[in-house]
Amino acid sequence: MGERKVVLTTCKSCHGGCGVRVTVEDGVIINIEGNPDSLTKGTMCSKGLSSIQHVDNPYRLKYPLKRDGAKGEGKWKRISWDEALDTITSKMKEAIAESGPFSIAISQGTGRGYNRYTSRLARSIGTGNVISPGYVCHSPRLGLYGQVTGYGRLYCDYHGWGGEFPKTQIMWAKQLEISSADSEMAYWFMHSLDYAKNLIIIDPRASAYATRATLWLQPRPGSDSALAMGMANVIIQEGLWDKEFVDKWTYGFEELKERVKSFTPERVAEITWVPKEKIIQAARLFAVDTPGCIQIGSSIERQANCGYTLRAIICLMGLTGNIERPGSMISWVLPATGLIEDFYLQIPITDEMKKKIIGGDTFKLGAARTCNPDTMIKKIIAGEAPIKVWISVGGQQIVHMANTAEVVRAIKKVDFMVHCDLFMGPMAEAADIVLPVAHWLEMDDIYDMHPRFMIEAHNKAVEPPGEAKSDVWIFNEIGRRVAPKYWFDSVEDCLNDELKTGKISWQQFSKNLVSGCFGKDQVYYKYKTDYWRKGGGFPTPTGKFEFYSKALEALGYDPLPLYREPGESPLSTPELFKEYPLVLTSGYRQPFYFLSQYRNIPWLRSFAEYPIAQINPETAKQYGIQDGDWIWLESPRGRIRQKVRLFPGILKGVVMATANCFYPEEPAKGFHGLFISNPNVLTSNDHLDPMFGSPDLTCLLCKVSKCSKEDLTEEVFKTQEFGFVQTAGDEKAAVKSR
Amino acid sequence: MQQTRQWMTPHEWMINGNKQTEWIDNRGVLLWLAFYAGGLGGGLYLVSLFFNNLIGMALGWFIVAVLKGGLHFMYLGKPSRFWRLMMHPQTSWLSRGLWFVLGFAGLGFIQILASLFFPEQAALIMGLKIASGIFALCVATYTGFVLNNAKGVPYWDLPILPLLFVACGILGGFGLTVAIATFTPSVNMAAAEMGSRIMLIVNVFLIGLYMFLASRKEAIGKQSVLYQIRGGISPLFWTFVVILGMVIPAIIAVYSLFTGEATSVVLILGVVCEIAGGTMLRYCVLKSGMYNPLILKKA
Amino acid sequence: MRWGMVINLSKCVRCHGCVAACRVEHFLPAKITWPRLIAWEQATEQGVEVTTYPVRCNQCKEAPCVEVCPSGATSKRPDGIVQVDQNKCVGCRYCVIACPYQNRTFLSKNKDTGYFPGHPKTAFEKKGQKLYPHQVGTTEKCNFCMERIDAGLAKGLKPGIDRAATPACVNTCQARAMTFGDMDDPQSAVSLLIKGKKGFQLHTEYGTDPSVYYIDPGVAGAASNQAPENDTTGYHIRHLSTMDERAKQIFDVGKIKVGK
Numbered sequence A: 001m002g003e004r005k006v007v008l009t010t011c012k013s014c015h016g017g018c019g020v021r022v023t024v025e026d027g028v029i030i031n032i033e034g035n036p037d038s039l040t041k042g043t044m045c046s047k048g049l050s051s052i053q054h055v056d057n058p059y060r061l062k063y064p065l066k067r068d069g070a071k072g073e074g075k076w077k078r079i080s081w082d083e084a085l086d087t088i089t090s091k092m093k094e095a096i097a098e099s100g101p102f103s104i105a106i107s108q109g110t111g112r113g114y115n116r117y118t119s120r121l122a123r124s125i126g127t128g129n130v131i132s133p134g135y136v137c138h139s140p141r142l143g144l145y146g147q148v149t150g151y152g153r154l155y156c157d158y159h160g161w162g163g164e165f166p167k168t169q170i171m172w173a174k175q176l177e178i179s180s181a182d183s184e185m186a187y188w189f190m191h192s193l194d195y196a197k198n199l200i201i202i203d204p205r206a207s208a209y210a211t212r213a214t215l216w217l218q219p220r221p222g223s224d225s226a227l228a229m230g231m232a233n234v235i236i237q238e239g240l241w242d243k244e245f246v247d248k249w250t251y252g253f254e255e256l257k258e259r260v261k262s263f264t265p266e267r268v269a270e271i272t273w274v275p276k277e278k279i280i281q282a283a284r285l286f287a288v289d290t291p292g293c294i295q296i297g298s299s300i301e302r303q304a305n306c307g308y309t310l311r312a313i314i315c316l317m318g319l320t321g322n323i324e325r326p327g328s329m330i331s332w333v334l335p336a337t338g339l340i341e342d343f344y345l346q347i348p349i350t351d352e353m354k355k356k357i358i359g360g361d362t363f364k365l366g367a368a369r370t371c372n373p374d375t376m377i378k379k380i381i382a383g384e385a386p387i388k389v390w391i392s393v394g395g396q397q398i399v400h401m402a403n404t405a406e407v408v409r410a411i412k413k414v415d416f417m418v419h420c421d422l423f424m425g426p427m428a429e430a431a432d433i434v435l436p437v438a439h440w441l442e443m444d445d446i447y448d449m450h451p452r453f454m455i456e457a458h459n460k461a462v463e464p465p466g467e468a469k470s471d472v473w474i475f476n477e478i479g480r481r482v483a484p485k486y487w488f489d490s491v492e493d494c495l496n497d498e499l500k501t502g503k504i505s506w507q508q509f510s511k512n513l514v515s516g517c518f519g520k521d522q523v524y525y526k527y528k529t530d531y532w533r534k535g536g537g538f539p540t541p542t543g544k545f546e547f548y549s550k551a552l553e554a555l556g557y558d559p560l561p562l563y564r565e566p567g568e569s570p571l572s573t574p575e576l577f578k579e580y581p582l583v584l585t586s587g588y589r590q591p592f593y594f595l596s597q598y599r600n601i602p603w604l605r606s607f608a609e610y611p612i613a614q615i616n617p618e619t620a621k622q623y624g625i626q627d628g629d630w631i632w633l634e635s636p637r638g639r640i641r642q643k644v645r646l647f648p649g650i651l652k653g654v655v656m657a658t659a660n661c662f663y664p665e666e667p668a669k670g671f672h673g674l675f676i677s678n679p680n681v682l683t684s685n686d687h688l689d690p691m692f693g694s695p696d697l698t699c700l701l702c703k704v705s706k707c708s709k710e711d712l713t714e715e716v717f718k719t720q721e722f723g724f725v726q727t728a729g730d731e732k733a734a735v736k737s738r
Numbered sequence B: 001m002q003q004t005r006q007w008m009t010p011h012e013w014m015i016n017g018n019k020q021t022e023w024i025d026n027r028g029v030l031l032w033l034a035f036y037a038g039g040l041g042g043g044l045y046l047v048s049l050f051f052n053n054l055i056g057m058a059l060g061w062f063i064v065a066v067l068k069g070g071l072h073f074m075y076l077g078k079p080s081r082f083w084r085l086m087m088h089p090q091t092s093w094l095s096r097g098l099w100f101v102l103g104f105a106g107l108g109f110i111q112i113l114a115s116l117f118f119p120e121q122a123a124l125i126m127g128l129k130i131a132s133g134i135f136a137l138c139v140a141t142y143t144g145f146v147l148n149n150a151k152g153v154p155y156w157d158l159p160i161l162p163l164l165f166v167a168c169g170i171l172g173g174f175g176l177t178v179a180i181a182t183f184t185p186s187v188n189m190a191a192a193e194m195g196s197r198i199m200l201i202v203n204v205f206l207i208g209l210y211m212f213l214a215s216r217k218e219a220i221g222k223q224s225v226l227y228q229i230r231g232g233i234s235p236l237f238w239t240f241v242v243i244l245g246m247v248i249p250a251i252i253a254v255y256s257l258f259t260g261e262a263t264s265v266v267l268i269l270g271v272v273c274e275i276a277g278g279t280m281l282r283y284c285v286l287k288s289g290m291y292n293p294l295i296l297k298k299a
Numbered sequence C: 001m002r003w004g005m006v007i008n009l010s011k012c013v014r015c016h017g018c019v020a021a022c023r024v025e026h027f028l029p030a031k032i033t034w035p036r037l038i039a040w041e042q043a044t045e046q047g048v049e050v051t052t053y054p055v056r057c058n059q060c061k062e063a064p065c066v067e068v069c070p071s072g073a074t075s076k077r078p079d080g081i082v083q084v085d086q087n088k089c090v091g092c093r094y095c096v097i098a099c100p101y102q103n104r105t106f107l108s109k110n111k112d113t114g115y116f117p118g119h120p121k122t123a124f125e126k127k128g129q130k131l132y133p134h135q136v137g138t139t140e141k142c143n144f145c146m147e148r149i150d151a152g153l154a155k156g157l158k159p160g161i162d163r164a165a166t167p168a169c170v171n172t173c174q175a176r177a178m179t180f181g182d183m184d185d186p187q188s189a190v191s192l193l194i195k196g197k198k199g200f201q202l203h204t205e206y207g208t209d210p211s212v213y214y215i216d217p218g219v220a221g222a223a224s225n226q227a228p229e230n231d232t233t234g235y236h237i238r239h240l241s242t243m244d245e246r247a248k249q250i251f252d253v254g255k256i257k258v259g260k
């Protein structure tokens, strides 16, 4: 037996957070399991455990690469780190000199523990143009919690720290048990169910618990605002609201009452396709069996009415007094190390930076700190060239943004792009320089994502392959060269700085704490104390929980919740509905993939090789579709193929497609099969949420048909021809992309 | 990433009946041929005992000891450990099978040698014949019991299966005996032909009965039968088992019964057809063996 | 002593964590998987049902695989675990055919392609060849992590209670859908669940008497939403133990120089 050591660290194979225990023998990982002394109690999911196939994966990027051919041609040349960093920084300086810092965009994917680095780099060079999927994921929620309660981070209290667990839980467009580490960890949620009385699931599609839940509502995708307002109406009509809380601590109850009055159960049933009895029952359970909490899912934030929908749902929390009470929605006391975002908030965003944020003038809530990516795409295509240098970290904008054909056309026009990743993928293929990144098992960093009361460490277990480097190292190196004032001599200095509020060093932190709570105890009912305000109250302009938001009003938005139909829906576009008679939603999370990742990890790919579209058997019958068939999904923007699963658990007339998919094994030239199955080929970027600029990714119209024999020959997936994006300015062909 | 194509069955597979593959697909063909060879060789040896046909006995011995043994040996995942197959005759039919094959191979060998070189030792030879005959019967039968033991495969879980396998082996044995009779007058052709005819009828009857019983054995038994007569392997079943294995031999049998004599070419053709049919019958039985789903969908 | 497992169908969320944990724990070859998840959905008059059956070797009391194994490679231990001795297995695959639960896999060459076909085996796989060798040409299945159990017992630990003596898949399950323990002990968690929650086995008609039971009590609807005073799974206990104090102990705050 060789030399063995145990490394305690933190997983971020998803948004991350599970404590991990790794056994290393002679520099090779021989076991990985949960860390029983962490807040996830030694449990892990398939993604985290399969990390072993990331380390030592022959397809990993190992050296900095420079493009050696046309964009998307897949030809690369190895270069040194010095050359890579010098080229990048001189391009940045050039852009700053010629067009100003705003012409540089820093982009990232979903939160992966590097958010603070992307934003700090942006601010340190003076640009507010951070590109992030936040506007379809989490940010709208936080933004509106902020508007309504004054504090942006409300979470479900699954922990029993206040002596009580939630009695009624709502999973609203959310399957936390799968999307774990999104706001909360699945483990905490599932554990709290042992003490719950009611579980209400609001989802057009059966998530794991739906068929055993107390109540399962299946709304038509995109109709949730009507549902929430209907439930509010029931609560008010039946006098079930929390009188004490509403009287004392809220603002605008009468206006809300007036606004929801017309949303009778009958009308809401018609709009949402949910039987009215279920609407009434859900409202009653939530109002009567308190404390309760609502876990809001990002399927709602991927809709162009997300702002008002969220407003409506948050009002339900206020109506029932489910705020700051043990077992309800609560804002956590931060760990002693403070808010990790302070690392970039320290550098204030100037008015000039704000002014130059793309889309900032239109989407006043979303684009306050980050740009509106869809607007940026339109501007680039229009030739306005707002972005000259694009530095991209671990996000696949090409895959994840609406209207793929347009995104590809735009990204190809960007002068200079850098992408940092572990593997080659669509974004890397479109870049000029690709930088190899270390996996979380191969690096030191600090971790503090969604659960705000804990702080964790990524401790390096093994060496990264080749010359791969951690994200923090890469950012620090770029930062040091372009904005030395704000960056550090070494990664360790940087990490020490991030921890300084906690008065501990990285060395001590990584050795002694690794994972957990560190700091003051939680405080409930903060609004009844001096916590936010002397004499009690919320940190809002009125000092109350605001059903009616003056701040929103001042920004030109409706101060109350509003029901609006999606850009394309049976009700908003009845003509289109005739041609595209099914409602399409996309993006239900699969337990073994994280967005577009892991189709190159054999253990995970083994669980479902191809992206799956779910259709109700009865709907499928109408179209002659059988389980396991390949089908075409078509919208006015294009068509894609997915494998169909006849799933009785989905609402009739609705199709659920797997989102965020490309095929790593497909050739570089078609951006790795980007156009074969990715639902964003179908989505539109023309209809955006007025507050956040979010497109309708999870509610649009489509039609389906069975793929013909020819479509299905094995060749289809192998030929270079299919799924290609035509180059040479052939715009029509690109839009069709068939 | 070129090679990540589907290599694991999707997770929903066990809610439908799915076919066993280990004993028929890929290297499984070796096992199929071995199992048939056991029946055929054993059957031929038995028939040859009846006709006192030394050539047939030798051929039967060869088929069992060399073909069957060799094919089965080649099928094993760890051939060098083949002797371990003998370790559990108390419970395992496969183990018993190997003992039968070894017993038959040993006794049969001695018997044939004795018959050749010490024909005067009649009593000894008779004893050897009885003993090796019993082993031959066991060799021809045991594969049926082997399949019988697979509780999760309703199609195989029928007591009639071993009977069918023996009958099929004996039919093949008569067939080969007819073939031998066309070369050597020492075998009574008419009797061989008559035996062949009777066994043919018995076989047709048993196959029909087997499939009838199977189709009434749980939903999956029926699915197996349907798969065989209407599904993916139905062309094989109808062409080989029915037309080659039954109809053509029957035509030849009827023809020779009425004309009194058929040319040896025609007879040999019939024999080949019969054997092809028997081989494919085994194939079909193995191939349509479907497991009961782990969880049964209510209709 | 008879080791058994109870799987809560209401809790399993199809996350595949158990499958991955087993692959890690036993260095499973590329195309081998011991536990599996069987997806089960159907629409009936009463409504839709969506269920997942986590499936692994049932460690049958009357195990057909033991009965048919001609080599003696498959045997039943006194504690009820059915094991395969890879050094004895001849690869006849009779057990694969005979296990009515389809829980056995023959490791053929084309199932041992390496994780990345066309590339050398990874360092993890190479370590596995020494630490937990798999033999091509033999048959394998879930063994209830008997190595963990044995090592744990030797250290005086209790399988099902102490993590180091409990199967890897049970430990990793975020839903805590699986419970492990001694079925012969009427007071063990498994026995109580089987009795109290109407545990059932798969395909009892085979007479195999599996040691894996299923329960399906539904989610939520619990009697109380009060945090138990002595919640043994309560990570919150730790949090409430005044973290400031603890931090002081750990970090000896004050003596530390931080940052630049």
Ligand SMILES: Nc1nc2c(c(=O)[nH]1)N[C@H]1C(S)=C(S)[C@@H](COP(=O)(O)OP(=O)(O)OC[C@H]3O[C@@H](n4cnc5c(=O)[nH]c(N)nc54)[C@H](O)[C@@H]3O)O[C@H]1N2
Pocket (backbone or CB within 6 Å): A014, A015, A110, A136, A137, A138, A172, A173, A174, A175, A176, A178, A179, A180, A181, A182, A202, A203, A204, A205, A206, A207, A219, A220, A221, A222, A223, A224, A296, A297, A298, A299, A300, A585, A586, A587, A588, A589, A590, A591, A592, A593, A594, A595, A596, A656, A698, A699
């Ligand atoms: N395993 C895994 N975990 C992940 C991810 C992953 O890819 N894989 N992704 C991470 C990311 S970035 C995010 S944002 C989160 C997202 O995680 P969640 O917020 O849980 O989002 P989804 O799973 O996409 O969708 C949740 C549910 O919403 C339903 N739904 C779809 N449209 C509608 C609608 O219009 N109304 C209602 N009421 N329901 C609808 C879907 O059927 C689905 O069951 O998960 C994170 N966690």
Ligand SMILES: Nc1nc2c(c(=O)[nH]1)N[C@H]1C(S)=C(S)[C@@H](COP(=O)(O)OP(=O)(O)OC[C@H]3O[C@@H](n4cnc5c(=O)[nH]c(N)nc54)[C@H](O)[C@@H]3O)O[C@H]1N2
Pocket (backbone or CB within 6 Å): A108, A109, A110, A111, A112, A133, A134, A136, A137, A298, A302, A393, A394, A395, A396, A397, A399, A400, A401, A420, A421, A422, A423, A425, A437, A438, A440, A471, A586, A587, A588, A594, A595, A596, A597, A659, A660, A679, A680, A683, A697, A698
């Ligand atoms: N139609 C439709 N579109 C959607 C969604 C939907 O549900 N439906 N969901 C939306 C949502 S919520 C989101 S969040 C976005 C998600 O979209 P993205 O965040 O862009 O997700 P991925 O496509 O997985 O891209 C992540 C990339 O980061 C790399 N990566 C992983 N870890 C690291 C790391 O530590 N460092 C670095 N440098 N790179 C790393 C991965 O290899 C991968 O290439 O998609 C959005 N788009």
Ligand code: SF4
Pocket (backbone or CB within 6 Å): A011, A012, A013, A014, A015, A016, A017, A018, A043, A044, A045, A046, A047, A048, A049, A180, A181
């Ligand atoms: S839930 Fe996320 S953090 Fe936890 S093991 Fe899975 S991938 Fe890792």
Ligand code: SF4
Pocket (backbone or CB within 6 Å): C011, C012, C013, C014, C015, C016, C017, C018, C019, C037, C054, C172, C173, C174, C175, C176, C177, C178
């Ligand atoms: S780990 Fe638990 S929840 Fe996940 S699939 Fe396995 S049994 Fe189900």
Ligand code: SF4
Pocket (backbone or CB within 6 Å): C056, C057, C058, C059, C060, C063, C064, C065, C066, C082, C098, C099, C100, C101, C102, C103, C104, C141, C208
């Ligand atoms: S489940 Fe199958 S492999 Fe496991 S003991 Fe029972 S018969 Fe043997």
Ligand code: SF4
Pocket (backbone or CB within 6 Å): C068, C069, C070, C071, C072, C073, C074, C084, C088, C089, C090, C091, C092, C093, C094, C095, C096, C138, C139
């Ligand atoms: S394959 Fe191995 S374990 Fe299975 S029956 Fe044959 S010898 Fe026994």
Ligand code: SF4
Pocket (backbone or CB within 6 Å): C021, C022, C025, C034, C035, C056, C141, C142, C143, C144, C145, C146, C167, C168, C169, C170
């Ligand atoms: S008990 Fe152990 S061997 Fe069996 S499936 Fe679970 S992890 Fe694998």
Ligand SMILES: [Mo]
Pocket (backbone or CB within 6 Å): A110, A133, A136, A137, A138, A298
């Ligand atoms: Mo997201």
